[in-house]
Amino acid sequence: MTRTPVNVTVTGAAGQIGYALLFRIASGQLLGADVPVKLRLLEITPALKAAEGTAMELDDCAFPLLQGIDITDDPNVAFDGANVALLVGARPRTKGMERGDLLEANGGIFKPQGKAINDHAADDIKVLVVGNPANTNALIAQAAAPDVPAERFTAMTRLDHNRALTQLAKKTGSTVADIKRLTIWGNHSATQYPDIFHATVAGKNAAEVVADEKWLAEDFIPTVAKRGAAIIEARGASSAASAANAAIDHVHTWVNGTAEGDWTSMGIPSDGSYGVPEGLISSFPVTCKDGKYEIVQGLEINEFSRARIDASVKELEEEREAVRGLGLI
């Protein structure tokens, strides 16, 4: 194998998403079946031993594409030469914690990681933030990396996108492969807006196929938006394998492109499109080609969609104000 390995850094590597993610990266599912990878695992000091255990298992899989594993608790080492960074490790909300406390605790993680990316990552670095609140954590990291083009910082809404695909497929008696051009707008939170007005089911407009606005408003949208909580309720733990799967999908699509005639959803810094204030990291419909993404332009936004996009964007603006107030951006 002559290709230079791609350095992939994963934070929170000893967590539950990390455990579902690392084996898939090492097997070639993140970047492609012919792309060798080197893994850098970043963890907090008390979790290093668990990360070492995971690395032992990775070794034991004898993945032909895996050309090395480094484990560290130092972001400057973890992001040195990184080409792809998956920021999964975050501070979960615990009992009695206010939203401001959560944002501040995560600021303590994502600000130094953003700075380490700024100072040490490779020139072609691509960053995906998974750790919640993902959009605003991505904003914090991006603000701490002024030398890295802002568009390299993205937040994960692909899990929401995938959840919406399956709900729509079930409703219309189709399969996910029949569905194209679905969009998640806004924040990865309960205010997100899964939009089917431009989606197609086997080539027909999805909203017309469904023809049921009550289902849309009262079933589909809340089911997708509150799916994370429903999984926690059922499983006693938050989504892990499906979140790891979405992270794989997000980066794979970003690097290898969207299919002709289709698009995906990514949380990305807004350029002002669709009235979303510039700089906010908000989810948009995007096409990807040659390792770059572009916002799909020219979609007509009806009143039903406008109100919901605006509500989610307002929440993102409030989060941005809060982290600005805390001096995190």
Ligand SMILES: NC(=O)C1=CN([C@@H]2O[C@H](COP(=O)(O)OP(=O)(O)OC[C@H]3O[C@@H](n4cnc5c(N)ncnc54)[C@H](O)[C@@H]3O)[C@@H](O)[C@H]2O)C=CC1
């Ligand atoms: N955007 C999305 O769609 C989704 C996001 N999530 C979020 O992903 C995050 C991770 O979830 P899980 O793996 O289930 O959590 P987990 O608690 O099992 O693992 C998190 C890991 O991060 C590590 N960590 C904490 N601070 C760190 C730091 N400063 N540097 C490196 N590692 C650090 C912890 O030691 C822990 O091992 C959570 O914030 C969760 O809410 C989960 C599902 C979907």
Ligand SMILES: O=C([O-])CC(=O)C(=O)O
């Ligand atoms: O809700 C959570 O904590 C995990 C999450 O982001 C999701 O499953 O979408």
